[in-house]
Amino acid sequence: MQQGVRFFADEAAEGRGWPRRIEDAVDDIAGVFHWPASEIYALSLGDLLDQRERAVAWWNRLNTPPKGKS
Template identity: 60%
Template sequence: MGPSSNGDRRFFRGYETLIERVEDFYADIALVFHWPPSEMDAFSLEDLMLFREEARVRHQPPERT
């Protein structure tokens, strides 16, 4: 997705949540789950956000007590 006519490069402009760089979401998901971008292309916005959060949780080191 390229910029709109006013130079706006945000993704999913019609949604409440804006994603500045969808590539960052793809990279985070691929790092943890080893899925190629071709698999993630079919994700809905909700799925993309869900799997990115799951990737963050799995990759984040446990808190020390």
């Protein structure tokens, strides 16, 4: 994976960063936290969106180079 790539940056810039589809949120959470889809689909909508925001923040924190480095 390429360092410094902000995978979720475009969606996050559109407001709260909500996905266009629920499946996109499930994919994002599963991809970042390695949770099974069955556990993610059991979340309420509010919890799903909260966990996706956590996944976005975690991904961007890990994949943004420190200031002054590229």
